[in-house]
Amino acid sequence: MRPFDEDAMSVASGFSLAEREAVYHAIMTRRDVRSQFLPEPLPDDVVERLLTAAHHAPSVGFMQPWNFILVKSPTVRARIRDAFAKANEEAALMFEGERRQAYRSLKLEGITEAPLGICVTCDPTRSGSVVLGRTHNPRMDSYSTVCAIQNLWLAARAEGVGIGWVSIFHEADLKTILGIPEHIEVVAWLCAGFVDRLYDQPELSVKGWRQRLPLEELVFHDGWGRSER
Template identity: 55%
Template sequence: MSSDHHDFSPAERAGLYRAIFERRDVRSQFLPDPVPEDVLARLLQAAHHAPSVGFMQPWDFLLIESRDTRRAVKALFDGANDRAARHYAGERGERYRRLKLEGILDSPLNLCITCDRNRGGPHVLGRDSMFDTDLFSTCLAVQNLWLAARAEGLGVGWVSIVDPDALAGVLALPAGVYPLAYLCLGYVSEFLPEPELAAAGWRQRLPLTGLLRGDTWHTEAPEAVLQAVAGLSPQDASR
């Protein structure tokens, strides 16, 4: 058992797990209210405290308020979304076209978190065998910001349906800087009780017990762990 002085209090643990379970990819519920500077500063500080390979800290944060810039990004999304829709036919295609998959102009603030792939020089500790760990590190910054935003009552939506090279051009990014996450950020009218794609019938959460394995891919996970996971409350398992 861990020592008490390393544990969070029950209330602190509950808050952490609540942020994880109630975090949503927000597209449709943004309010126009501006994000206060002190709240935004806390979110950025949380993102900046993510772990990174070799303490590389490859991220930068572009705070995008310009309507012209956002309209240009929205045009990139519209073109990419039209192309993506062609992958789906029949009822599936109709359902895809009904989905709202961005809040670029609806949210009061857009934020692009980039990854400077050259930061730290030609050799970064820990990156030799897995070169893309700089991208993984920046994803951790995104998740830190996302969970902090939920704790502050703010919604975040990740716009992934956009060509990164075209986006880099709109944002005038220098060579070697990759636009990893284009985010919409703001207060919301509600946080949906389940992910929007699940509510729309697009895809449901997979059972965790079917994703657990043992020492190798073809080895079963320990029975005690499977039983513990299966014993989670329906409320926890459904989130």
């Protein structure tokens, strides 16, 4: 094993005030975009920067289990939209009464409106059967892939690019449409494109579906359910 090289380390200094504020601004103003997409295509250099940000996400055991399928074809995106519509109607029937009506009033995707779709996948076999850090939790590869998605999402916000995560699918349908091997996990379909505006608050909050929980109700100390005294 190559000895640890201290010269390869850099100083872990904090960001400047402006840099720090920019990071938090991206986090606080990130939105799940459904209906504000502009039709103009994303430049290749912008897409490359977003994917580079995703590829620099943390991953357990440095396994980097992600792949990104870029889908520009209107025909393919139309098939994806049909797969969503089927699953979305099934989802609507899981709610009852006014909740079902409210669900059906929500716009939950921009698959054909966004100029680019990104299918993010996870390959659990990439680092073999035994992976450092995944030995006792086999889902760590999926969690790592979600970190890549968050990196991409925040970079997109900084670039003025809207991202919408569509999760209402049967995974088998996406695998069939995109030719994804059986052992690969589909983690997300992301709609990506420039937007003309963003909601000041999450859209589901603005439309009354659900509100943000108070942080103080979610923080425990030294054990589950223990509030700070």
